[in-house]
Amino acid sequence: MIVNQKKMQDLADNMLNAEEVQGRSLWADAAGRFMHNKAAVGGVITLLLIVIFTLVGPAFAQWSNEEIDWTVIGQVKTLGAPSIENGHYFGTDDLGRDLYSRVIQGTTISLMVGIIGSLVAVIVGTLYGAIAGYVGGRVDNVMMRLVDIFMSIPYMFVLILLLVIFGRSINMLFVGIGLVSWFDMSRIVRGQTLSIKNKEFIEAAIAAGVSNFTIIMRHIVPNLIGIVIVYASLLVPGFILTESFISFLGLGVQEPLTSWGALISEGAKTLQYGTLWQIGFPLFFFVITLFSMFFIGDGLRDALDPKDR
Amino acid sequence: MSTQKEKLLAVEDLKVYFDIYPPNSMPWTKPQKLKAVDGVSFDLYAGETLGIVGESGCGKSTLARAVIKMVPAEAGKVMWMGTDLLSSTKKQMQKARSDLQMIFQDPLASLNPRMTIGDIISEPLRTHYPKMSASERKEKVKEMMIKVGLLPNQINRYPHEFSGGQCQRIGIARALILKPKMIICDEPVSALDVSIQAQIINLLMELQEEMGLSLIFIAHDLSIVQHISTRVMVLYLGNVCEITTSEQLYSHPRHPYTQALISAVPIPDPEIEKNKEVILIEGDLPSPMNPPSGCVFRTRCPKAQAKCAELKPQLEDAGNNHQVACFYAD
Numbered sequence A: 001m002i003v004n005q006k007k008m009q010d011l012a013d014n015m016l017n018a019e020e021v022q023g024r025s026l027w028a029d030a031a032g033r034f035m036h037n038k039a040a041v042g043g044v045i046t047l048l049l050i051v052i053f054t055l056v057g058p059a060f061a062q063w064s065n066e067e068i069d070w071t072v073i074g075q076v077k078t079l080g081a082p083s084i085e086n087g088h089y090f091g092t093d094d095l096g097r098d099l100y101s102r103v104i105q106g107t108t109i110s111l112m113v114g115i116i117g118s119l120v121a122v123i124v125g126t127l128y129g130a131i132a133g134y135v136g137g138r139v140d141n142v143m144m145r146l147v148d149i150f151m152s153i154p155y156m157f158v159l160i161l162l163l164v165i166f167g168r169s170i171n172m173l174f175v176g177i178g179l180v181s182w183f184d185m186s187r188i189v190r191g192q193t194l195s196i197k198n199k200e201f202i203e204a205a206i207a208a209g210v211s212n213f214t215i216i217m218r219h220i221v222p223n224l225i226g227i228v229i230v231y232a233s234l235l236v237p238g239f240i241l242t243e244s245f246i247s248f249l250g251l252g253v254q255e256p257l258t259s260w261g262a263l264i265s266e267g268a269k270t271l272q273y274g275t276l277w278q279i280g281f282p283l284f285f286f287v288i289t290l291f292s293m294f295f296i297g298d299g300l301r302d303a304l305d306p307k308d309r
Numbered sequence B: 001m002s003t004q005k006e007k008l009l010a011v012e013d014l015k016v017y018f019d020i021y022p023p024n025s026m027p028w029t030k031p032q033k034l035k036a037v038d039g040v041s042f043d044l045y046a047g048e049t050l051g052i053v054g055e056s057g058c059g060k061s062t063l064a065r066a067v068i069k070m071v072p073a074e075a076g077k078v079m080w081m082g083t084d085l086l087s088s089t090k091k092q093m094q095k096a097r098s099d100l101q102m103i104f105q106d107p108l109a110s111l112n113p114r115m116t117i118g119d120i121i122s123e124p125l126r127t128h129y130p131k132m133s134a135s136e137r138k139e140k141v142k143e144m145m146i147k148v149g150l151l152p153n154q155i156n157r158y159p160h161e162f163s164g165g166q167c168q169r170i171g172i173a174r175a176l177i178l179k180p181k182m183i184i185c186d187e188p189v190s191a192l193d194v195s196i197q198a199q200i201i202n203l204l205m206e207l208q209e210e211m212g213l214s215l216i217f218i219a220h221d222l223s224i225v226q227h228i229s230t231r232v233m234v235l236y237l238g239n240v241c242e243i244t245t246s247e248q249l250y251s252h253p254r255h256p257y258t259q260a261l262i263s264a265v266p267i268p269d270p271e272i273e274k275n276k277e278v279i280l281i282e283g284d285l286p287s288p289m290n291p292p293s294g295c296v297f298r299t300r301c302p303k304a305q306a307k308c309a310e311l312k313p314q315l316e317d318a319g320n321n322h323q324v325a326c327f328y329a330d
Helices: A001-018 A026-035 A038-058 A099-134 A137-152 A155-165 A168-199 A201-208 A211-248 A260-269 A275-303 B058-065 B089-097 B116-127 B134-147 B164-176 B196-210 B222-228 B246-251 B255-261 B268-275 B305-311
Strands: B007-020 B034-047 B049-053 B075-080 B100-103 B182-186 B216-217 B233-236 B239-245
Touching: A001 B049, A001 B100, A026 A038, A026 A275, A038 A099, A038 A275, A038 B089, A099 A137, A099 A211, A099 A260, A099 A275, A099 B239, A099 B305, A137 B134, A137 B182, A137 B216, A155 A168, A155 A211, A168 A211, A201 A211, A211 A260, A211 A275, A260 A275, A275 B034, B007 B058, B034 B058, B034 B239, B049 B058, B049 B222, B058 B182, B058 B216, B100 B164, B116 B134, B134 B164, B164 B196, B196 B216, B216 B222, B222 B246, B239 B255
Parallel strands: B049 B216, B049 B233, B100 B182, B182 B216
Antiparallel strands: B007 B034, B007 B075, B233 B239
16 A cells, blocks of 8 residues: 555656646647648649749849840741750740740749738738727727728729829839738638637636737737638739739730730730740749649648638 | 625626617617616625526626626726726726636637647736746746646647646636636536536635635536535626525525525435425516516516515615515515
């Protein structure tokens, strides 16, 4: 009996002095689920390859994106086709400029538009929606009606006006997309905040005397992040498409800079001459980026809220 | 006996009304008032447990939340050690909050799923002592975890890795870490199974003795309330029916509503249970938007007379620490 008691005492001591156990956070769980989704992981790898291509690709280019190859001009159909010998790996465009360099440069701009647009949406939209939802009452009403009014203005119209008034520049395009990107996000976040703010852990924080701002930042935003990430990943292709559309109209980036939309637009114009590579290469990058983005978004949604599948 | 003790909390004529807008109303129409708590007064002494019982929707939780100002009160006073909390400044309130803590009904929902339990338990410390070093905080958290029966090496785990009973212990640790004087327990055991309920109740009673806590204990399980409470308050539709010591309440209930409640407590003995006389109350709970005139219980009361519809009975001392709000109390 005495031996047993000593054993029990030792066991109790061991338990108290045991090493700290590292918990499994909900993030770790979600990451595990994401890694098991083959399509999503494939999307991530494809996207990474494209990013690496835009970073490393210029080192192999023999022509810059604005140089005109005078030997090719006028005979683009025969001499401008993709070839390794003359350094035009992807061929040339109608003016004899190297398509390889132009696709790399266009990819950079299009990805940047997507990323900056969704960053603004995430930061502004999350804070705006979380504050409106948490404070509630009249503040919420004013803030959300304001968003309603903004949303009722056709944003393509605003974007085009901005570009016409302030001149076509890539910075103006960023500003324009940033201005309109966060409306939907703020609505989604507000809705989520309303459901989170009545949970008991928020009450517990209020009872402990935590300030409102800290409650939003410490308790509400981390519980929103899942939905915000999923939605942001689905927004990126939307912005790329918007920018492509604007560039397709001829209002986006300015020559000699280019983007996917501008490249596809040029390629579409010369389609009748049989220079298929001019539309083929930009379109290929455009399509695989959008596909991998959607696969990643899908994978994130499945990983972050497994209940809603 | 409790009169000699220090009076911590004195609630006087507390009223909590909620504005209810009728459906499809215009923005300028006046809202209707839902009388969730309608003139409740009680005292709480150091070291005692006040049980609050009543059926669903009678204002138990609202009353508790109004006391710590989580729900705005319409009128009344909440005197906490001499200062009125309802009219106090933010700074005074913040100071009082470190002495007033709360334990919630749903153990898992009351813990933020994205935070480790170490962060959860230390949150009140971080709020009230922002200068305390991280290591000192961790030390205190571990100490408290041992006290409530959790293993301190699990400090980095997340709430979803614990059972309901353990989650409630985490909630208790969070409430106790500031060494408060009073804890409001809002149905802390109704989401747990019976064996765990007993553990949590006994833990609360042990901690109460050790730390000299006062508890306000809300429940609708009468036998648990009897076990833990020094005094019990019975609420009906936002009004107090009866306040007395728990022995008095269970042996000699005087308000007709209390008598019906007590008679409905099941007894774990089929023989007695079969022959027991249960006082049945007819009808449904009236709407708190439009409570009956006079005594709110008169519409369902077996003893109601004409007088009950005209006058509202006040809480009257019937001696022996027994206060009843009924004209025809036994």
